[in-house]
Amino acid sequence: MSADPTVKTTPPPVVQVRDMDFCYGTSKALFDINLQVEYHRVTALIGPSGCGKSTLLRCINRMNDRVPSARVTKGEVLVKGKNIHDADVDLTQLRKQVGMVFQKSNPFPKSIYENVAYGLRIHGEKNKNALDEAVERSLTHAALWEELKDRLQANALALSGGQQQRLCIARAIATVPDVLLMDEPCSALDPISTLKIEELMHQLAKEFTVVIVTHNMQQAVRVSDYTAFLHLGKLVEFAPTEELFTNPREKLTEAYLRGTFS
Amino acid sequence: MNSTPTNDNPFAGDSSGIQQRETAARWGLRVGSYIVVLITVAIMLHIFVKGAPVVFRSQWPFVNTQFLTELPATLHVIEDQQGNHIETDVNGADAVKKKLGDHFRAEKTISYSGGGILGPIVGTALLVIVSVGVALFLGVACAIYLSEYAKHGKFLEMVRLAILNLAGVPSVVFGLFGLGAFVLTAPRFVGVPAERSVFAIPLGFTTISFEGWDTCVLSGGFTLAFVILPVIITASEQCLQAVPQGFRETSMALGATRWQTIRYSVLPFATPGILTSSILGIARAAGETAPIMFTAALAFKDKLPWQKDLPPLPADASIFAHWEQSVSRFLGIFTESVQALPYHIYTLAAKIPQNEYAERAQYGSVFVFLVLVASLAASSVLLRKRLRAKYRW
């Protein structure tokens, strides 16, 4: 990355949230958030429900733009060093490079192939070989290729819940995003499917940067390198996962981790 | 009363009359439903009993082809001395009279009741094509805008209210509106504006003149389009709303623009419902009389819309000239006034003296009309089933 290969520079964080306030209309949902997401790491956002985890996650690919009157009222969000609220930012390009997987697996009622190819197609890819390749690569990353390679034309809705969610992951990574946002991707899955996706997470981090929202603290411990704890719209503590879970600096974090929360 | 200790049934009901009221309520509702069913069946049977004999035959080909393939004509009924009635058309009347000679007793003519109803069928089909085309285009565009683009708020509420109100406007009002708007003022390209032109914009090579389209398929079709527009907008919007929000979110999160999202992950899944509702719109458009009365329909017309006399082309006319004439013949279909089934039925029932022959033509037309509408409804159900099976989530 740097001009002189002998000098080791750490790359800048891929996502930087600086002093950000966020409002839904007149009600403030996030207060003064600061967060850095490092390349090729898994960062977990934990906290009680309603604390603003999803809101924060959706700030990173500006999905909150869909909510009328919702906006960032202070601070800024930088992805790959660029302020994503700048006027010259093309939302479609931003979202191509910041993929997202939702809580509820929602494959389109189309074939498996078409689901994975969707992102590439809307970005203008017409070459059949390129599409085939991307579909195979993405399904392989999502640990689905072996299971599904013989029925790519089958309807995606015929898959099991866990397979559907992994298909959604494959669909999100088909455009080779830098960052993959996941909003409670396992909360609707059975334990075995959850395990598969957690295993996947480590693999994915090699290629992409993952930010995952989870309400399951054990999951955060298992999959993440960094953890951010949010409470009532404030980022209480952000630290390497091991540190945060074994030796929290804040009283509030400790109370939450012990389960003695008021 | 019956809860004395001697009674060993702990669940005995009391006698306050609650059971009786329950029974009364159930029977009341049941009787109401039976009356509805009964009347529906009565209507169907009535039309079937009176109409089927007109349309069907007991001999091969079992269908009265004349009734379906001929234009309506004046019926001549000639009675001989024995009291036999001979039915014929205007051309056959003299021959029959001559043949009967002294046996001729009397002749009756009944307007519109002879021949068949091909003219009205064709006219209704054309009106339906135009109106459903226009209404689908405008209606789906409007529904997409309302459901996918418009911001929720006062304005949207007002638009919705306006559409609901449109649905409540009596159809004769649409007829008058169509007369004023399409027949008398709609813009058209002309060489020289007519005297009645409201407003003309000369463009040099041609003139846009607001002088109306006259009574024709186009005027009637547009008028009917506004009659069925509320149905199509409301139904289309419901179909769009029924597509899970998750599809839109996912598509946008993958970097799709709003229109791409609509095009690839909303519309395909809403189309089955939209088509179904538009088929019901067809039935509605086909059945309306008032909107076409002043805008498109004629009681009588002895030609089909494409049977128009165009000047014959010279023998050495170029292929282009032939092509141009075909196109103008095709376009001419939509600028002709036509007969239409509901208006034909109205004419037969209300505009001519009633007798057995007029009644026969009436019920035949009604029967054909009902069969057409019923098959449309049936095909909409089938279509929905097939598309649902293909696109379900």
Ligand SMILES: Nc1ncnc2c1ncn2[C@@H]1O[C@H](COP(=O)(O)OP(=O)(O)O)[C@@H](O)[C@H]1O
């Ligand atoms: N679309 C919205 N409009 C208004 N308020 C919202 C919206 N989405 C979330 N909120 C509010 O923002 C706060 C944070 O919500 P969210 O980010 O979904 O929490 P979490 O994902 O941590 O459960 C909650 O108080 C919620 O009520």
Ligand SMILES: [Mg+2]
């Ligand atoms: Mg959430």
